[in-house]
Every structure is written in C-alpha cells, then in structure tokens.
Amino acid sequence: MDAASFATVARTTSAEQTKQVAACLATCLQPDDVILFTGDLGAGKTQFVQGVAAQLGVADAVTSPTFNILVSYEGGRLPLHHFDLYRLEDPEELDDIAFYETVEGGGASFVEWSEKFPDHMPEDALHIDLGVDLEHPDHRVIRAFAEGFRASQLLEGWKEALQKEGA
16 A cells, blocks of 8 residues: 555544535445544544444444444444454454454445555555645544455445535
C-alpha cells in the first residue's frame, strides 16, 4: 500500500460529520466487503464504524475492539465485523480468531491495524486512511483507494453517495 495511492474522499470538522461520511459508505456495503483502516490512535476509526453501524440499523453500542480483537454486530441490514489487530503478533493468530472465515462470512468487515499483516489481508479491499488535519487538530481527512473489482465499485458508490448528501 503506497500512501501516494490514496485520494481524499472527505474532510470532516466533527465526530458527527465523520459518522455522516461513514453512513454514506454503509449505503453501498454488500456481503463480504472488506475495509482496511490505517490511521493513528484517536483518528476516528471507531467513530467511523459507529456511523456505518447506525446506517445499517445496528442497535448495539459500537465500541473499540482493542481488547476483544473482534466485535461482531448483528441485527442490521448485514452483519458488521470490527477487527483490531493491534495486539496480534503473528499472522498465524489470524487463524486463531477465525479472521478468514469471518471476512468471507456474509458481513461487512472493518479491520484496524491491517498493515501489520499486509500479505494476509484480502486482495479485494477498500483501504481507508483516517488522519488528523495538522492545521486543525479537531478536523479529519478521510482518504481511500480500492484494490480489486468489488472494492472499486464500493469506492465509486461511496463517492456518489457523498455527492448526493453534499458531504
């Protein structure tokens, strides 16, 4: 993953705006879509997933999966799986947490710290980088690029949804 590959999708000035941008992505999600996150701690990855979950109709409170590694949410338009691979040390641990079965199990999967195991991530995935705007620390820059056919469709659908919403 080359940082030059990312294109800015949105800039947000609040957590609520970040959630609105994420909600636009949720309208385009299909079973087995995979989103690989990068971004510093506190950049808004969990807030982004909260926006997706709300749009999908998930009633449960969405929290960071740091200590659980995986939190799955049912009850929405499709299952939502939120991974945090930060605490994993070896790619073999992906088997221990049923990573591959989960991302191919009919839901949408959001994976934080995927860059730890780049050779073990799905080939067809949407990459999203959430960054802090250096000039405005409370603002976020959301950049993305697609790898694979389905991820390309997802990115284009997301951009169209954002334009419709005026985000």
